[in-house]
Amino acid sequence: MGGFIMSKVVMITGAAQGIGAEIADHLSKNGFDVAIADLEPQASKAKEVIAKIEENGQKAIFVPVDVTDQTDVASAIDTVAKELNGFDVMVNNAGIAKVDKFEDIDPKDLELSFKVNVFGVAYGIQAAAKKFKELSIHGKIINASSIAGMRAFPVWATYSATKAAVSSLTQAAANEFAPDHITVNAYAPGVVGTTGMWDEIDKKMSEINGKPIGQNKKDFISTIPLGRTVKPNDIANIVDFLASSAADFITGQTYAVDGGGLL
Ligand SMILES: NC(=O)C1=CN([C@@H]2O[C@H](COP(=O)(O)OP(=O)(O)OC[C@H]3O[C@@H](n4cnc5c(N)ncnc54)[C@H](O)[C@@H]3O)[C@@H](O)[C@H]2O)C=CC1
Ligand SMILES: CC(=O)C(C)=O
Numbered sequence: 001m002g003g004f005i006m007s008k009v010v011m012i013t014g015a016a017q018g019i020g021a022e023i024a025d026h027l028s029k030n031g032f033d034v035a036i037a038d039l040e041p042q043a044s045k046a047k048e049v050i051a052k053i054e055e056n057g058q059k060a061i062f063v064p065v066d067v068t069d070q071t072d073v074a075s076a077i078d079t080v081a082k083e084l085n086g087f088d089v090m091v092n093n094a095g096i097a098k099v100d101k102f103e104d105i106d107p108k109d110l111e112l113s114f115k116v117n118v119f120g121v122a123y124g125i126q127a128a129a130k131k132f133k134e135l136s137i138h139g140k141i142i143n144a145s146s147i148a149g150m151r152a153f154p155v156w157a158t159y160s161a162t163k164a165a166v167s168s169l170t171q172a173a174a175n176e177f178a179p180d181h182i183t184v185n186a187y188a189p190g191v192v193g194t195t196g197m198w199d200e201i202d203k204k205m206s207e208i209n210g211k212p213i214g215q216n217k218k219d220f221i222s223t224i225p226l227g228r229t230v231k232p233n234d235i236a237n238i239v240d241f242l243a244s245s246a247a248d249f250i251t252g253q254t255y256a257v258d259g260g261g262l263l
Helices: 018-029 040-055 070-083 107-135 157-180 196-209 215-221 232-243
Strands: 008-013 032-038 060-064 089-092 140-144 183-189 254-257
Touching: 008 018, 008 070, 008 107, 018 032, 018 040, 018 089, 018 232, 032 040, 032 070, 040 060, 060 070, 070 107, 089 107, 089 232, 107 140, 107 157, 140 157, 140 232, 157 183, 157 254, 183 232, 196 215, 232 254
Parallel strands: 008 032, 008 089, 032 060, 089 140, 140 183, 183 254
Antiparallel strands: none
């Protein structure tokens, strides 16, 4: 008689599209039931991700959440733990990228960027750690940083600062939650050219420096030693690892996945 293997449960923010959706697909292939946590208007995109996860033989739900709202994030995690009957891994992936010349940085963009990229990650870490403790789970928390948080590029000050803050939150939380065997790590992608994010970045950079649409992206790609953009699959691979027991003794780290772009 075949043994019954319990599925693990992951919640991934910003998973209705892009890198988050790819992470959801990978983790479901590794036996995770998945909560796709994203803004309410992303519900129909989330349905497509859920359909793929179900094809992989796992359960999936959509949890509407705005990561800038601390209460919303905590109640989303409560819902996930109840509906999927457990909670093992939190991926704080949601993020936005605002690009501007330093002198032109708009306070509203600065505020929203910090609210989504930094407050959102802090709230996700807090609520996940509380739930892991409540359930006595040695959980794993995985956050989205960026190579922009390791080296600040011109006209990316706001975004770079938020992503540097993610690495710092990752280290601090790793230290604080180590006694509970909760690990906290981060991934730092280079240019992932196929998600919506780079279309906006390229358009805004072209308004700033007058290069034709597509040129700024090409210029970035030309600096990557391994000769191509990062694929969402490359990021999902490291998240697979960080979410697995193979990474039990790793905490507080931020991993660049950038084809050598920062070399
Ligand atoms: N695309 C790239 O080149 C890189 C992306 N990253 C980071 O990876 C993460 C994912 O990026 P992509 O998939 O490319 O972006 P994307 O723009 O394709 O997807 C971001 C997702 O986050 C969601 N989101 C935005 N604000 C939210 C909020 N307040 N609450 C809940 N969800 C919210 C969006 O609805 C969307 O589904 C982000 O944190 C990004 O900063 C890091 C380095 C490179
Ligand atoms: C959007 C982003 O973080 C990079 C490095 O391309």
